[in-house]
Amino acid sequence: MEDHVTVGVDGSPESRAAARWAAREAALRQVPLRLVHAVDWPLDPVFPGLGRQDVDRWADRALAEAAQELHHRHPHLEITTRCLAARASAALAAEAARAGLLVLGSRGLGGLAGFLVGSVAMSTVTATDTPVVLVRTSDAPDGPADASGAEVVVGVDIHESCDPVLTFAFEEADRRACGLRAVHGWKLPAAYTYVPFFDPDNERDIGRSVAHMVDDMLLPWRRKFPGVKVEHGVFMGSAGDRLVRASRNAALVVVGRRVRHSPLGAHLGPVAHAVLHHSAAPVAVVAHE
Known part of the structure; x- marks a missing residue:
């Protein structure tokens, strides 16, 4: 390459x-x-x-x-x-x-x-x-030095190895000297839908646990790019919806695409698909295993 x-x-x-x-x-x-x-x-x-x-x-x-x-x-x-x-x-x-x-x-x-x-x-x-x-x-810049200071937004998934996605997003934020916002959406396990009286404290505990996982995932890149100010949003719900909302104030939205070696099945996940069609900012699609 x-x-x-x-x-x-x-x-x-x-x-x-x-x-x-x-x-x-x-x-x-x-x-x-x-x-x-x-x-x-x-x-x-x-x-x-x-x-x-x-x-x-x-x-x-x-x-x-x-x-x-x-x-x-x-x-x-x-x-x-x-x-x-x-x-x-x-x-x-x-x-x-x-x-x-x-x-x-x-x-x-x-x-x-x-x-x-x-x-x-x-x-x-x-x-x-x-x-x-x-x-x-x-989305076209007005001039060669056009820059609004808007942040780079990246969707992260704690259940997948998305190193290329994070590397791309941090490098883009570093080039632009802007902040980076990591977005992760999580859902309750399916078994909880059958619990008649679900304790809200459990939901908060799960949210805190997921936030710690996202922190751990971002740590190597924080150390590699100390000049990039990083914020992250962890929430229960659709990651695609939150990424689209965050795109309104973004210079670039970065999403991952799992590489499929089989000709069968979808080659673009639901989150990337939603962001591609509804983002208010340019969208980078980065392939990963």
């Missing part, structure tokens, strides 16, 4: 916003930026009379215009472009395997917070082990 940031570009407002976000991220990381456009040939028959040369010229122009804008915003950033003749999700997943981060554009849900995640973005997210960030047009 290389250290550069890759972003998918297709000339749409969503991809231009993604490119601006990716350029700022590459500048923060001090690594090159690669703009990638994929042309799935032959084109759908709804575009009669459009030849290969026409498509290639349009793709070259989209890449050149994006690169020119980003050079203006980040004059010291190394930017390369690449046009591929392949299905978009397959091409982006292949490019992601050679990058440190893949950034994709996603359409916002009108006046509502959240994302309209298309089939290309969803297929790409579940096809690569490289972290993927989804960005809407409203």
